[in-house]
């Protein structure tokens with residue numbers, strides 16, 4: 210009996226448990242420490258495997274941690290997609306970034322007019338939103354085009370990399386500027402302000418005032434600025450380095466954003482753009498990779514084509530899907546899983562669950578999981594819905610706080626929610642494919658240079674569990690291949706729905 214002969218087909222649920230990675234039990238593995246009877250039983254009782262969700266398997270550079278964007282994009286596309294970070298790195302390696310005609314034109318104009326270039330981005334090597342080394346290539350280009358005044362507006366991290374590492378990355382920025390022979394650190398601000406994506410414009414405006422107008426706390430040194438944060442690198446207050454002189458953006462200056470990932474920089478980019486226009490300053494603005502901004506900001510590196518994925522196949526087959534997540538991950542089950550495509554197909558319904566007030570992930574690790582679960586149960590009970598796609602955000606979102614106890618609670622809340630969803634699936638004759646999008650909560654510390662383990666809220670390179678629960682428990686279920694990647698999810702989902710994988714998909718059905 211071949212695997213495919215045993216897989217009966219019908220409606221199902223694709224459940225993404227965000228940040229659900231697998232690592233051996235350890236005292237910093239929140240998933241192993243949590244009491245999770247449902248998740249434990251899932252992987253022992255039903256066909257399961259571990260899927261690669263990081264590095265080359267999903268279209269990242271080898272050894273790079275996975276992230277929610279590429280994770281959901283690959284889950285949807287059914288193939289690894291060369292991610293923006295990889296495309297930027299290629300453009301650096303083959304010299305096409307620093308010689309890009311669009312960049313060259315802007316730098317020439319800036320130099321000829323005696324104007325300043327402002328480089329804005331996250332300074333770390335977390336490689337989820339940015340890589341500080343990319344800045345080095347832009348500085349080299351600026352030097353080649355003889356731009357004399359180059360200001361670096363650094364955003365400090367502490368989330369994708371260990372906290373309290375900002376001084377080391379800022380030292381690297383200074384080295385890169387020295388090496389290129391141009392550029393100086395002008396301003397500093399934590400990503401909590403500059404990279405808010407939840408519409409908290411009060412945070413964004415602090416970054417705008419800092420970069421556009423040089424308004425922030427004066428700091429005589431980097432260390433002084435970083436030390437002014439009581440909440441680590443993410444929340445370094447808006448600071449102007451007094452050593453840099455006047456750093457405000459003037460009419461005719463140029464701005465280049467060097468984050469490659471859009472989601473957390475686009476709010477700032479839009480607000481800065483609008484503020485400059487409103488104050489009569491016309492600037493050339495470019496971004497390293499394409500941003501989803503209201504403002505049309507030309508990019509230096511184009512996106513990979515992600516069409517022909519699950520959404521297109523579902524639409525072609527006339528299969529109805531309902532996408533459900535809370536605000537933090539809503540774009541992931543819609544826009545990203547659909548290949549960064551904003552169109553909503555006729556057979557698609559989107560359910561965005563929002564909470565009240567500002568979320569406090571440590572005090573309320575349950576977030577809005579009850580309401581997400583209720584929406585999943587409701588959709589699962591509808592006979593006209595072929596596929597429910599839901600993201601349970603808690604494990605990842607809470608793990609980002611680096612708070613072990615809260616993350617354990619998030620894992621336990623998720624476990625209970627999965628239990629309810631499995632019951633509903635069984636009652637409604639639905640199969641469930643549960644999968645992580647990248648690791649996070651299974652590793653809550655990182656070793657500091659002095660050898661001590663420090664709390665760490667970032668993603669990991671660990672594989673993620675992938676489990677298939679058949680619609681009927683009595684159904685014979687084949688075991689899954691030992692090797693799998695996120696690219697296999699869409700082909701497997703289509704197979705379970707009774708369809709062939711899409712022709713653009715290189716992942717394989719696991720059944």
Ligand SMILES: O=C(O)[C@@H](CO)OP(=O)(O)O
Nearest residue numbers: 276277278337368369473
């Ligand atoms: O919060 C974010 O922006 C990143 C980490 O920087 O996480 P994710 O990829 O899960 O969105």
Ligand SMILES: [Mn+2]
Nearest residue numbers: 227228277646
């Ligand atoms: Mn994620």
Ligand SMILES: [Mn+2]
Nearest residue numbers: 277605606609
């Ligand atoms: Mn995350």
